Amino acid sequence: MPDDTLEAILGALGDDPAGGQAGRLPAMIVADPGQTIAAAHGHHSAEATGEDGRTVRLAHIGDGFAAPSAPGYYSLALGEETLELAVAPPRAPQIPRGVRHWGAAVQISALRGAAPFGTFGDLARACTTFASKGAASVAINPVHALFPGEGRDFSPYSPSSRLFLNGAMADPALAGLPPIPPAEGPPLIDWEGAMPARLAQLRAGFDALDPGTRARIARDPAMADATLVRHATFDALYARFAPAGARGWQDWPSAYRDPAGPAVARFVRENAEEIAFHLFVQWLAREGLIASQRAAREAGMDIGIIADLAVGVSTAGSDCWSLRDAMLGGLTVGAPPDPLGPQGQNWHLSTFSPAGLRRTGYAPFIAMLRSGFAAGGGLRVDHAFGLERLWVIPEGASATDGAYLSYPFRDLLRLLVLEAHRAGAIVVAENLGTSPYGFAEAIADRGLHGMEVLWFARAADAGFRGADDYRPTAVAMTGTHDTPTVAGWWSGRDLDWAERCGRLGPRTTRAEAESVREWDRGMLWSTIGGGLPRPAPEEPEPAVDAAIAHIARTPSSLAIVPLEDLLAEREQPNLPGTTDTHPNWRRRNHAALDTLLAAPAVAERTAVLSRRGG
Structure with missing residues (x-):
């Protein structure tokens, strides 16, 4: 990393990148039940008052005190000093083992109703409609x-x-x-x-x-x-x-x-x-x-709505105006260069700073989680790696001129689990990409559900993994809003857009891209095709049916299929890295949902998914 990049990042972070001063108590301590809380300044007594108003005296353990056994938020009195204490349960709420649910992913704006x-x-x-089809x-x-x-x-x-x-x-x-x-x-x-x-x-x-x-x-x-x-x-x-x-x-x-x-x-x-x-x-x-x-719940859904937590916010928006002391200043977040994005990515978004989180006792982070869990069913955390580290870029610099900034991962993970516990909701961690060391194990230990997406579930030989190889604790998916639909991938519609937007890759011709795709079609069909003849690229519907059946067969506790795949649509909602060259977030369903799901081919796909819970 060039020195000027490091100097720009440190300058933007200020002179307190660690978020505290030696000898001072933090605004909040985040702990596990019974964990030893180190005693600062030689305190000899500690009392914790819970949200119900009850006060408990904490047991002395060595040089510290034992955190309360019940999860929740407490006011912690250390002698004459007070601070906040958060105690997280060991794990987030879980989908019961042995139960295999399915759900649909929808873009709300695309739903056809009385408004534009x-x-x-x-x-x-x-x-209500999806519940009638057996979705959870x-x-x-x-x-x-x-x-x-x-x-x-x-x-x-x-x-x-x-x-x-x-x-x-x-x-x-x-x-x-x-x-x-x-x-x-x-x-x-x-x-x-x-x-x-x-x-x-x-x-x-x-x-x-x-x-x-x-x-x-x-x-x-x-x-x-x-x-x-x-x-x-x-x-x-x-x-x-x-x-x-x-x-x-x-x-x-x-x-x-x-x-x-x-x-x-x-x-x-x-x-x-x-x-x-x-x-x-x-x-x-x-x-x-x-x-x-x-x-959703009255219609019989066991889970209901799974909301989505974005990785950042516009630098011009409300959070950066009203929470200035808690936000990154002079930096935006993105992704470093990798084989899929040699120039890296600058999302031109801001987020909380590590120092700001500690200084505010994690209050804005907790408020954000509570807003995300407002629906109560579950929460998907976009780019969950950001709980541990984020690629930060000085304002005006390119995405290649950035560095990883570490976050208080253990504290943020505990708070996420605590808020999920309070909401009675599951957590889905979007874990696609280069994972920090130990990240997968840490979120699994805390009961967070990772994601297994068809396009990235590849074996060492570049083939597609069998259904039995998906993790039971993961959410199995045919795709996301950022990936091609199954019909779009099989027919090469995504290659049409890549060619139109100049995104085929350096020195890659359309013919070369088609050749690679044809090979990949064979690899995918050998996994999902069940020995049937491989359909032609211009007839993607059998591939859609096979992909959905493949996801339905996985042992994953939850399978999610985007509505676009249920409908065998060739167009995807969003093409990452584009703005006005692709109609991102503008597509609408061509009919009301109940009409769309009543089509025989679509009804059979939802029936296949519903049978996984039988």
């Missing part, structure tokens, strides 16, 4: 807060905040309010037109609230949360300055860049109704997500 893009109302109906879960794309009324930055993986929800997906009908009037949209979602229109519709609904409903919303304890009010303030300020061309808080007048400054305080006082509107939108979104999970 899918909403939580469409998600609730999708849960529905995995969704991130529903983090985007920029209000903004149609330019619509990727669910580049949110404004991971602590709050995407208000554009709110469905007032799920909260017992009048529904938004139906409006048909084009085959590809026009986000730049749809997002401002949705915000205007929500505003009209807010303006029409009767005093009783407004009072009911105001009584909701969550509405008084200071962090939520600050996020609503950000959204109100964004709506104020965006029409003048401001793309984020860095473009606002300098007086408004400090969330604790007098200008912001004055704005809050003078714009109480505007902030109340944005609080209303968040209330609607939360009610909608909870209602969707309730619909």
